[in-house]
Amino acid sequence: MQSIADFLSIIPYYDQFSGLFQNLVVMLASSVIVLGFIALLAMFLVYLERKVSAHMQDRLGPMYVGGWHGWAQSIADSLKLLLKEDIIPAEADKLLFKMAPVIVFVAAFASFVVLPFGASSIVSDLNIGILYIVAVTGLAVVGIIMAGWASNNKYALYGGMRGAAQIVSYEIPAAISIMTVIIPVGSLSMVDIVTAQEGGIHNWFLFRNPFTFLAFFVYFICSLAEVNRTPFDMPEAESELVAGYHIEYSGMRFAFFFLAEYANMFVVAAIASTLFLGGWTSPLPGAWLGGPMVPGPVVFALKALLLIFVQMWLRWSLPRLRVDQLMHVCWKVMLPASLCLVLGVGYLAVFWN
Amino acid sequence: MEVDYSGEMMTLQMGPQHPSTHGVLRLELKTDGEVVHEAIPHIGYLHRCFEKHAENVDYPGVVPFADRMDYVAAMNNELGYVLAVEKLMGIEVNERVRRLRVIMAELNRIASHLLAAGTYGLDMGSFTPFLHCFRDRERILDLFEETCGARLLYNYNWIGGLMFDVLPGFEKKVIDFVDYFEPLVADLNRLLSYNYIFVKRTANVGILSPEAAISYGVTGPNLRGSGVAFDVRKDEPYLGYEEYDFDVPVGRGEFGPVGSCFDRYIVRIREVLESCKIIRQAVAKLPPGDVQEAVPKRVKPAAGEVYMRTECPRGEMGYYIVSDGGTKPYRVKVKSPCFTAMSAFREISRGAMIADIVAIVGSLDIVLGEIDR
Numbered sequence: 250m251q252s253i254a255d256f257l258s259i260i261p262y263y264d265q266f267s268g269l270f271q272n273l274v275v276m277l278a279s280s281v282i283v284l285g286f287i288a289l290l291a292m293f294l295v296y297l298e299r300k301v302s303a304h305m306q307d308r309l310g311p312m313y314v315g316g317w318h319g320w321a322q323s324i325a326d327s328l329k330l331l332l333k334e335d336i337i338p339a340e341a342d343k344l345l346f347k348m349a350p351v352i353v354f355v356a357a358f359a360s361f362v363v364l365p366f367g368a369s370s371i372v373s374d375l376n377i378g379i380l381y382i383v384a385v386t387g388l389a390v391v392g393i394i395m396a397g398w399a400s401n402n403k404y405a406l407y408g409g410m411r412g413a414a415q416i417v418s419y420e421i422p423a424a425i426s427i428m429t430v431i432i433p434v435g436s437l438s439m440v441d442i443v444t445a446q447e448g449g450i451h452n453w454f455l456f457r458n459p460f461t462f463l464a465f466f467v468y469f470i471c472s473l474a475e476v477n478r479t480p481f482d483m484p485e486a487e488s489e490l491v492a493g494y495h496i497e498y499s500g501m502r503f504a505f506f507f508l509a510e511y512a513n514m515f516v517v518a519a520i521a522s523t524l525f526l527g528g529w530t531s532p533l534p535g536a537w538l539g540g541p542m543v544p545g546p547v548v549f550a551l552k553a554l555l556l557i558f559v560q561m562w563l564r565w566s567l568p569r570l571r572v573d574q575l576m577h578v579c580w581k582v583m584l585p586a587s588l589c590l591v592l593g594v595g596y597l598a599v600f601w602n
Numbered sequence: 603m604e605v606d607y608s609g610e611m612m613t614l615q616m617g618p619q620h621p622s623t624h625g626v627l628r629l630e631l632k633t634d635g636e637v638v639h640e641a642i643p644h645i646g647y648l649h650r651c652f653e654k655h656a657e658n659v660d661y662p663g664v665v666p667f668a669d670r671m672d673y674v675a676a677m678n679n680e681l682g683y684v685l686a687v688e689k690l691m692g693i694e695v696n697e698r699v700r701r702l703r704v705i706m707a708e709l710n711r712i713a714s715h716l717l718a719a720g721t722y723g724l725d726m727g728s729f730t731p732f733l734h735c736f737r738d739r740e741r742i743l744d745l746f747e748e749t750c751g752a753r754l755l756y757n758y759n760w761i762g763g764l765m766f767d768v769l770p771g772f773e774k775k776v777i778d779f780v781d782y783f784e785p786l787v788a789d790l791n792r793l794l795s796y797n798y799i800f801v802k803r804t805a806n807v808g809i810l811s812p813e814a815a816i817s818y819g820v821t822g823p824n825l826r827g828s829g830v831a832f833d834v835r836k837d838e839p840y841l842g843y844e845e846y847d848f849d850v851p852v853g854r855g856e857f858g859p860v861g862s863c864f865d866r867y868i869v870r871i872r873e874v875l876e877s878c879k880i881i882r883q884a885v886a887k888l889p890p891g892d893v894q895e896a897v898p899k900r901v902k903p904a905a906g907e908v909y910m911r912t913e914c915p916r917g918e919m920g921y922y923i924v925s926d927g928g929t930k931p932y933r934v935k936v937k938s939p940c941f942t943a944m945s946a947f948r949e950i951s952r953g954a955m956i957a958d959i960v961a962i963v964g965s966l967d968i969v970l971g972e973i974d975r
Contacts, residue, residue, distance in 0.1 A: 565729060570803070
């Protein structure tokens, strides 16, 4: 926020504007930056996903558009989606049908506000940062149910119901495993969480103690379920529900769901790397070569991309769970496990330090 | 929308256009939430009057129509028909034709089972095995293309012989393929068959008991998946299958009751390896000879009737042909393995979940072209 304000001060007579106006400009500029970032990121991730899947499957993936290894494929795809006819089913609930993709996208967009790309590269370092993320990502459920209901299609309804049940369930173990980090840090602010892990790989919460080590895996698995990735992609299960809650969507509205999916992938990967992998801090301790020399946002993005690659890797190698098995994993495995981990971390916090 | 709040069923029409119905099959699901109380299959969307067509073309002209029934195992389909007509006319083909027919049928069986396993992975939400299977299937189709010019619908088996002899070097290519392919089955098993989630999804689903399987007349891998070791190649050999050394894999119920979706699936994977064994033996003793030696000038069987059954990849395919002494068959009736498998579907899918319905349909490995004919 501060750095954006500094940057904006090069505008002539910027200092003489009223404070309200200055704030407005800063907010507008941040939104545009985040929006542009999400759009570019989603395009890049779609391209990456296609390439990763292709190479796992002995294919080449996109090779033609743009020349070098089909780098412009995502741009062409998004142009196609933009130009497509916007179809709203005659029997659909038009208002809800139009609102649903916006809500899903806003939920993904809002999470970016507190993602700490660097010590100063954060839109807003809220003092309740991680709580805010848990809250706004939960908002996506509303959009998914809306989409499922408003489409007036049975497959969409099933998808919406599955999505709601799944996301709400998995938020609980995910939030509890986040607590294992919050207890030792003592703050909900994303920047505080990262600064608590400064000083090299041994300070990351992943390797701090066995409880946070396990909590990382609990969080990662739950986050897969939250963003509907295989093996938890029941809401859009292609072979069962055809496309799930976005079956009736086309063109730009579908693109919003698509954009939100990839933005969410990044969000959960970014949260995992903030909480457990030291955020923007370098894995190398002290001022070793490559340590502080690589800019924080680059380190952060690399960590997040690594986790995204793991998500893609899982997606293209695992089959899908069944709905009851999914709930079994959540309530009978993940939830008790995360509660035990919180107990363990609490024990350490009280009796060890 | 038929959502009833009193706890009654919702009818969900799955198909005829649906990614997991393996063709144009319509399933009428009576669902209560995710649980399916009844799944009623509706068939007939791909009916092309094969049997009526067969009455209006001469005997050799039926072969291309036979190809189009089970279009992923056309070589086996036409083989059954050709053998039936040869039996009716009393034609004896030479050893080379017999061996080549066995090689082609077994290669086609591998291709068909690969497609079944790959699409089953797809049904379970796993995309990568599908493309790995298709990559290997492609090599078989290349061999077929080289031999008879077609990749899917071959018209290769003629009454009394074969359309062409194989090109020089074919034997080596087949053995090369088998050498390349056999180790990859272990890969597929690691990636899909013994994957924990895959086993959990299939091992306790769609149980078809041996008694039920026999009473429904289910044949092929579906029957063997239920633990009944019946294979026409073993029990009623044709084309000299009695000379080959191969096993009949049956479902052993490793992860749950015998006759589950997993058993039906794993039987196919094991059969692929048995087919490789047969191919090796057939190629090793491939004698020289003229493949069109016994092709009759005019196919005009004497009045009579014949029933010939062969083991197709999907089960026992029977051809019942009635001849009135003319150049066209008086009647051709086909006993389709997928049709009988589909008849058991309603029973084994009762009380399953929506995702299980997909698992059951996939494990029966139906081809709608053959059910509807």
